[in-house]
Amino acid sequence: MDQLTHSACRVGYFACMADTSWVDVAGLITGSVGAATGIAALMLSLRSTTASEDSAVSARLSAEASKEAAAAAHASVGEATELNRIERNRDHMQLGPPRPTSLPIKIEQDERLGGGHRNVWSQFTLPRPYRVKAWAFSRASSHPLSIDLLVRAGQVRFFLEDWPPDRKNEDGLKTDRVVVHFWCPAEVDDVEHWTCPCGRPEEGDGSGPGHWEWQVSLDPPPPSGGVRRAG
Numbered sequence: 001m002d003q004l005t006h007s008a009c010r011v012g013y014f015a016c017m018a019d020t021s022w023v024d025v026a027g028l029i030t031g032s033v034g035a036a037t038g039i040a041a042l043m044l045s046l047r048s049t050t051a052s053e054d055s056a057v058s059a060r061l062s063a064e065a066s067k068e069a070a071a072a073a074h075a076s077v078g079e080a081t082e083l084n085r086i087e088r089n090r091d092h093m094q095l096g097p098p099r100p101t102s103l104p105i106k107i108e109q110d111e112r113l114g115g116g117h118r119n120v121w122s123q124f125t126l127p128r129p130y131r132v133k134a135w136a137f138s139r140a141s142s143h144p145l146s147i148d149l150l151v152r153a154g155q156v157r158f159f160l161e162d163w164p165p166d167r168k169n170e171d172g173l174k175t176d177r178v179v180v181h182f183w184c185p186a187e188v189d190d191v192e193h194w195t196c197p198c199g200r201p202e203e204g205d206g207s208g209p210g211h212w213e214w215q216v217s218l219d220p221p222p223p224s225g226g227v228r229r230a231g
């Protein structure tokens with residue numbers, strides 16, 4: 001029986017189904033309920049799947065956020081380290097002895113030798129005490145300069161080379177350049193102790209590489225007349 005044959009029935013489809021088997025109705029209802037249950041299960045399943053996906057997305061976003069935070073923290077640490085390195089290098093530069101573009105020379109009569117012998121002196125100025133080791137270099141050789149290991153703030157004057165009576169101005173100096181190594185004073189030195197925070201080794205015993213190093217040329221001899229020619 002279909003619903004069309006009962007279109008005129010006022011009590012409705014189910015109420016007038018006198019000739020309809022209740023088993024069919026029960027089956028229909030059961031089927032409906034089963035379908036409804038299936039849909040509900042499907043919905044639950046879909047909701048469950050959606051919840052799982054949401055959860056996965058949240059976890060991924062959370063992981064990405066953590067990764068970004070870690071990267072930001074790492075970058076921050078890196079920036080702080082870099083800033084610290086720059087500051088220590090700046091302090092290192094500021095604490096180093098100011099390097100002159102060239103060293104002045106002064107040719108003076110040698111009172112002890114006499115006879116037209118002269119000595120060439122040079123000098124540099126330090127803003128604070130340092131330990132120092134210096135060498136004069138010529139094309140052929142080098143020799144250590146006579147400078148105390150510990151020098152105080154102020155002018156440091158040192159003998160560079162002799163100027164024999166037969167040397168002419170145009171002959172120039174024997175020394176090509178001066179190399180000076182500097183270190184902070186050692187704790188045992190009788191001066192105000194200070195240190196450089198840069199982390200470079202401070203082997204202030206005159207050996208090993210300098211904490212600061214100069215390689216400086218020398219001013220040429222004075223113009224003619226500054227040095228009298230022998231004879």
Ligand SMILES: [Zn+2]
Nearest residue numbers: 092196198200
């Ligand atoms: Zn330093």
